[in-house]
Amino acid sequence: MNLSFFDQFMSPTLMGLPLIILSLTIPWLLIPNSTNQLFGNRLFFLQLWFLYDLTKQLFSPLNPKGHKWSLLLTSLMMFLLSVNLLGLFPYTFTPTTQLSMNLGLALPLWLATVLIGLRNQPTSTLGHLLPEGTPTLLIPILIMIETISLFIRPLALGVRLTANLTAGHLLIQLISTAVFVLLPLMPVVATMTAMILLLLTLLEIAVAMIQAYVFVLLLSLYLQENV
Template sequence: MALNCFDQFMFPTYLGVPLIALATLAPMIVFLKPTKQWLTSRLTTLQAFIINNSAYQLFSPLSSKGHSWALLIISLMIFLITLNLLGLLPYTFTPTTQLSFNLAFAVPAWLATVIIGFRKKPTHTLAHLLPESTPTLLIPVLIIIETISLLIRPLALAVRLTANLTAGHLLIHLMSVGLYTMIYSLPSMVLPLSILLILLSILEVAVAMIQAYVFVLLLSLYLQENT
């Protein structure tokens, strides 16, 4: 039973070809592209409004040097949100439920912020490894702890996104299976479970958007420390 539940998180293939590539390219197909027209549709205007406000919220605390990352981070946020929402459709696959897929985005972005910090402000970056006014005996221990916390950041980014999406998809799957089996055995529970399943699906939509925003928000905070 547990194996059947987690089968939905395996890489789907068709004729030996992994379909994760098609799922990764899906946001490029469904997302609206800006036009050169003066008057755009309501959906395009709403899309631009959300993007502009998200960029303002993410980059207003950053210095002017960090603003050069705006296009990359906003594009990553839109990409992750679209992937997460498309993965909620029936008979689809969510690439962001794979830890390796999320690490492929988290590790290079985190490493780039660290390299920028060591190039631009090496003294300030190294100072983060040792809090001020630390007792002499605790200096080696704190340096090791802060170094581990620095190296574990990309893993925390990827695991947070993977765990939240996996848990939500698994709950929806288990509740759907339970609802299907109760149609004949316990009909009185069908309506409450149906309402609960709808509410859980709405919650999962919110989680899909919030987790993508949290992913890029933490990246912007790492960037703020190093610019």
């Protein structure tokens, strides 16, 4: 019974073929494309307003050099947001519950920010490893601690996204299983549990949106330190 709770995090297959590629492709279709029409529909303008506001929020503290990343990080934000929300529908799969995928997104982008900092401003980038005014005896220890904290950033990015989504999905499945078990035995308790499940689902929708935003926001902060 306990193992069946984790079956939802396995990639579903159809005729022996994993459907994770399909679940990764569909969210990109939701991102609006530019058209030659003078006026678009309401959904198109709503998406454009959301993307404009999001890009302004993320890149307003950055230097003009960091604005080159706007298209990449905005697309990543929309992709993570779409994947997280689509994973809440029945009979779907959430690719962002896989640590391998989240690390595959976090590690190259984090490494790119570090390499940009080493190329453009090596002194300032290496200066983050040692705060100014550090006593001589503490210099080796602080350099080691700051280096570990630097290399743990992509791991923290991937684990944070994976852990939050996995915990929410597991909790929803546990409570929904309790509702089906209690329904014939204690209908009143089952109804109250179903109301809690509804509130938890709304909370999970908020978590899916917030975690996508936090993932991209932290990447923009890492970029800000290196441009």
